[in-house]
Amino acid sequence: MHRDIKENVLLSQYTTFGIGGEAEFFAVAENEEDLVWLAGHALERGLPVSILGGGSNLLVGDRGVTGLVIKNEIKGISHEVQDENVLVTAGAGEEWDSFVLHTVKAGWWGLENLSAIPGTVGATPIQNVGAYGVEVGGLIKEVKVYSLREQKFLVMTQAECCFGYRDSIFKSELGRDLVVVSVTYALRVTPNPQIHYKDLAEYFSSRVGLPSQEEIRNAVIEIRSKKFPDWKQLGTAGSFFKNPIISTEHFNKLSELYAGLPGYLTTDGMMKVSLGWILDKVCDLRGVREGNVGTYEKQSLVLVNYGGATEVEVSNFAETIKDAVSEKTKIEIEMEPQRW
Numbered sequence: 033m034h035r036d037i038k039e040n041v042l043l044s045q046y047t048t049f050g051i052g053g054e055a056e057f058f059a060v061a062e063n064e065e066d067l068v069w070l071a072g073h074a075l076e077r078g079l080p081v082s083i084l085g086g087g088s089n090l091l092v093g094d095r096g097v098t099g100l101v102i103k104n105e106i107k108g109i110s111h112e113v114q115d116e117n118v119l120v121t122a123g124a125g126e127e128w129d130s131f132v133l134h135t136v137k138a139g140w141w142g143l144e145n146l147s148a149i150p151g152t153v154g155a156t157p158i159q160n161v162g163a164y165g166v167e168v169g170g171l172i173k174e175v176k177v178y179s180l181r182e183q184k185f186l187v188m189t190q191a192e193c194c195f196g197y198r199d200s201i202f203k204s205e206l207g208r209d210l211v212v213v214s215v216t217y218a219l220r221v222t223p224n225p226q227i228h229y230k231d232l233a234e235y236f237s238s239r240v241g242l243p244s245q246e247e248i249r250n251a252v253i254e255i256r257s258k259k260f261p262d263w264k265q266l267g268t269a270g271s272f273f274k275n276p277i278i279s280t281e282h283f284n285k286l287s288e289l290y291a292g293l294p295g296y297l298t299t300d301g302m303m304k305v306s307l308g309w310i311l312d313k314v315c316d317l318r319g320v321r322e323g324n325v326g327t328y329e330k331q332s333l334v335l336v337n338y339g340g341a342t343e344v345e346v347s348n349f350a351e352t353i354k355d356a357v358s359e360k361t362k363i364e365i366e367m368e369p370q371r372w
């Protein structure tokens with residue numbers, strides 16, 4: 033049992049950005065019983081509840097968070113083989129990349145392209161974590177949640193999670209009171225390499241035969257290390273903006289202005305545009321710094337905290353980027369991390 037509720041806990045120590053004021057109350061849930069107890073305690077006292085994983089997709093305000101922050105540390109991994117599939121269930125508090133490594137070592141295909149992403153298992157359905165041509169939503173069979181409103185556990189199917197690009201029901205009004213307790217992924221026991229994504233295709237272009245799961249994981253780790261800083265050295269929440277999705281008409285107009293603009297047709301006939309390219313080639317914002325905040329020198333989508341940055345500084349810097357993109361392209365870009 034871990035029901036020690038602390039007061040005035042500085043959240044910057046729990047975010048990869050290294051930014052954020054104090055949580056009014058703070059506690060750790062190590063199992064489902066802890067979670068139910070803490071949620072009940074918050075309800076009785078009328079305290080809003082916020083769920084914290086690894087803090088790698090958060091921009092926390094300098095004035096902190098009112099109510100109770102519950103750090104989800106519910107652990108445990110189990111699996112069940114069903115013919116060519118293996119259903120692997122992991123506790124929300126498992127560290128994501130250690131879990132990915134576990135699946136790769138076991139020879140369960142599916143998550144290797146999502147290697148080296150910080151954070152926890154429980155946060156992966158929230159924004160439908162994706163990288164290198166794979167989104168977690170496509171591999172999720174079901175998500176076990178605890179409803180803070182209804183005070184009961186529910187199991188949600190993949191369809192009920194309404195996964196979209198960096199989106200799911202958990203980010204909507206309907207899903208905001210749902211705490212992810214565990215996630216079940218449907219992986220494969222037979223090889224299923226996904227190397228169509230540009231960077232991976234290039235990496236393996238001279239390879240004869242298909243790469244192993246381990247080779248794909250290592251390739252992803254190597255490619256990522258050239259694009260993202262080590263957040264333990266340089267605070268960051270990864271890509272700060274989503275790649276925008278615009279109409280083909282808008283895309284064609286922009287392509288006439290900015291030759292070479294990369295765009296990918298989505299399944300619903302829209303164009304997903306590379307914001308990194310726009311920030312680099314159209315707005316000239318790579319490696320730009322203002323005070324303690326800047327765009328990362330190797331990937332301008334990534335904002336970094338050079339030390340001592342505040343949320344206000346990051347927000348102001350992000351606004352100048354938004355304005356620059358809007359002025360040059362008429363695209364209104366959206367922030368990717370969640371705001372607290």
Ligand SMILES: Cc1cc2nc3c(=O)[nH]c(=O)nc-3n(C[C@H](O)[C@H](O)[C@H](O)COP(=O)(O)OP(=O)(O)OC[C@H]3O[C@@H](n4cnc5c(N)ncnc54)[C@H](O)[C@@H]3O)c2cc1C
Pocket residue numbers: 048082083084085086087088089090104124149150151152153154155156158159160161162163210211212213260261263268269270271370
């Ligand atoms: C260097 C770097 C690289 C990154 N690369 C990628 C990438 O390639 N692709 C990608 O998609 N993301 C990427 N991210 C973003 C981030 O790592 C992921 O979104 C990750 O899943 C967040 O996990 P977390 O546990 O840290 O969530 P947190 O930051 O703790 O929380 C994020 C949000 O999810 C909610 N949440 C967390 N856990 C739960 C739960 N159990 N139940 C309900 N709600 C919960 C929180 O309340 C919050 O709103 C990157 C971040 C960094 C710093």
